[in-house]
Amino acid sequence: MKKRILAVVLCVLLASLAVVPGCGKEEKKVLKVYNWGEYIDEDLIAEFEKEYGIDVIYDTFATNEEMYPRIEADSSLYDVICPSEYMVEKMMKNGLLQEIDHTKLSNWKNIGESYLKILSDYIDPDNKYLVPYCWGTVGILYNTKLVDEEVDSWGILWDEKYAGSILMQDSVRDAFMVAQKYLGYSLNDTDQTHLEECAELLRQQYPLVKSYVIDEVRDKMIAGNTALGVIYSGEYLYCLEMNEDLAYALPKEGSNVWYDGWVITKNSKNVEEAYLWIDFLLRAENAAKNFDYITYPTPNVAAREFIDEEILNDQAVFPEDEQLKNCEMYIYLGQEAENRYYELWKTVK
Amino acid sequence: MKNKKLLSLPYLIWMIGFTVIPLILILWYGFVDSTGAFTWDNILAIFRSEHLKPLGISLALSAASTVLCLLIGYPLALILRKAHIKKSGLIIFVFIxxxxxxxxxxxxxxxxxxxxxxxxxxxxxxxxxxxxxxxTNGAILLGMVYNYLPFMILPLHNSISAIDDNVLNAARDLGANETQVNTRVILPLSVPGIISGVTMVFVPSLTTFVISDILGGRKVLLIGNIIEQEFSTASNWNLGSGLSLILMVFILISMAILNRYDKEGSTLA
Known part of the structure; x- marks a missing residue:
């Protein structure tokens, strides 16, 4: 999940929605929610408020980095937040979160085992802090009108045939990930010779690249003149809706798998309400409804019975475990290593 | 006397708060490493190829955009001088x-x-x-010329239209033909306008990162992009400040060169 331009607009809209005054009889229960922009079906907020009589104060952020300092300054500012997994790791380590009692979540069982396991393996042992909300992979979006071969490897991004028609991710870790996976390294590798090898590979790719993109990859691929683009899997269904020639491939060498999920802040003043919120969103039908709106894959297995068969069978959205075996999660590498990545990234362009 | 001093206070506060202190901060960040120890590394980093190349492209593109703006703007300013006052107002308006x-x-x-x-x-x-x-570099150059052309035209127009008709008539009386009037009279008299036009195009072109971000497809890194990314994505303020200082040196050098010509221009006028 990356920032979107619309998020800012939405933020303002939602902020104005959130100030609907209560009746002022007795003190009403409130819940302060901090989420990505455009990252929930807003009907669900209203339904939740109605069902539990809790006022939801809903704010949005565009990047993890924007959210973090606010919570670091005062972790009671919000009760539930939905950061990405690497930021959860940082918040965990800095004591900004509280442990989640799974017995208070009647719908915890709706989350697929395999999703919990990978999170537990990489960043959150025993899933004590993060309740997965959306997840996805990074892969190649391609235009079947311009690419008539099977796409199953990152190698196609180095194919001279597609010179000037390749969109690469502009964020350092994502760009290096492509090279690392292609060369068979871990995406959390910090070995300097390996990294230099990756940088060399990316330098070779440079002349073939049309542009380095972040969010624009969606619109550029939808426009239809570009053959290949590196993209987050969550964007795929939207792109497909706009241009049916597009297809998504998760390369066999593996990729990055990422999660966004709900956490409860250390000093939350509305912990009970926060549990109700998380449990409410974990309900199968609500998760399905939410998926319909945001189109990012949901780890909620129970929700699948409410989701279109066609989409369920689309391996781009719901890859099989076999396809995920080479995928890894980013872990925070420390400032020194991240600097080395960045220094090398500058030599690519 | 006291009142006069008091009047300058807001400007003093402004300058200290928004120019002097930020500059000191950049100097401080530029000469220390992340632990706060003194180092030349952030300054010397400019000699690494990944920084020299963007600096080179930046210098070349901003020089090219300045020359292009001058070539487009100067004839226009000459035309405006000769045009009827109403008409020239309209033309300036359209450009602005x-x-x-x-x-x-x-x-x-x-x-x-x-x-x-x-x-x-x-x-x-x-x-x-x-x-x-x-x-491509061409797209960035186009963006620079398009965005900064008005900053060239306005000072040129101001200095050229301010030249007294009598001066030109005197030149013609003394036997100068039109080309000579243009090159030997108008050109030297318009040097102050050229200087400020060149400065106002060259400096923002040299430091821009937005134009290259948008029209460069993030493929072309200018020195401005490098500095911007050091502050934003790489969160390495020390290196960003060090490189900013280098860029400032280049700007100061260009200003110094221009100022020399400006003085000559003023004495001629």
Whole structure:
């Protein structure tokens, strides 16, 4: 999940929605929610408020980095937040979160085992802090009108045939990930010779690249003149809706798998309400409804019975475990290593 | 006397708060490492190839855009001088008009014209052009010239239109032909305008990172982009400050060169 331009607009809209005054009889229960922009079906907020009589104060952020300092300054500012997994790791380590009692979540069982396991393996042992909300992979979006071969490897991004028609991710870790996976390294590798090898590979790719993109990859691929683009899997269904020639491939060498999920802040003043919120969103039908709106894959297995068969069978959205075996999660590498990545990234362009 | 001093207080506070202190901070960050120990590394980093190359491209592109703006702007300023006062007002107005729109919007508009499906790219492709316009140095140069041209035209127009007709008539009386009037009289008299025009185009071109971000497809890094990314994505303020100081040196050098000519210009006037 990356920032979107619309998020800012939405933020303002939602902020104005959130100030609907209560009746002022007795003190009403409130819940302060901090989420990505455009990252929930807003009907669900209203339904939740109605069902539990809790006022939801809903704010949005565009990047993890924007959210973090606010919570670091005062972790009671919000009760539930939905950061990405690497930021959860940082918040965990800095004591900004509280442990989640799974017995208070009647719908915890709706989350697929395999999703919990990978999170537990990489960043959150025993899933004590993060309740997965959306997840996805990074892969190649391609235009079947311009690419008539099977796409199953990152190698196609180095194919001279597609010179000037390749969109690469502009964020350092994502760009290096492509090279690392292609060369068979871990995406959390910090070995300097390996990294230099990756940088060399990316330098070779440079002349073939049309542009380095972040969010624009969606619109550029939808426009239809570009053959290949590196993209987050969550964007795929939207792109497909706009241009049916597009297809998504998760390369066999593996990729990055990422999660966004709900956490409860250390000093939350509305912990009970926060549990109700998380449990409410974990309900199968609500998760399905939410998926319909945001189109990012949901780890909620129970929700699948409410989701279109066609989409369920689309391996781009719901890859099989076999396809995920080479995928890894980013872990925070420390400032020194991240600097080395960045220094090398500058030599690519 | 006391009152007069008091009047300058707001400006003093402004200058200290928004110029002097930030500059000191940049100096401080530029000469220390992340632990706070003194180092030359952030300054010397400019000699690494990944920084020298963007600096080179920046210098070349900003020099090119300055020359182009001058070549486009100077004849226009001459025409404006000869035009009727009403007409010249209208022409200036038309050139200034785009500046009423946000700079980012205008640059995005160019992106739409030059990118896939854009009018200009479509026409170019119909004429047999293959490849991309966005992501090339040419696209960035176009963005610079388009955005900074008014900053060249205005000072040129001001200095050229301020030349007294009698001066030109005297030159003609003394036997100068039109070319000589232009090159031996108008040109030297317009040097102050050229100087400020050149400064106002060269300096923002040298430091821009937005134009290259939008029209360069993030493929072309200018020194401005490097510095911007050090502060934002890489969160290495020390290196960012060090490189900013280097850029400031280049700006100071260019100002010093220009000022020398400016003095000559003033004495001639």
């Amino acid at each position: 008009l785009p500046m009423w729109m946000n700079f980012l919007l205008r640059t995005y508009a160019w992106l739409n014209l030059l990118d896939d499906g854009g009018l200009i790219l479509n026409i170019a492709q119909a004429l047999g052009f293959r490849g991309n316009i966005v992501g």
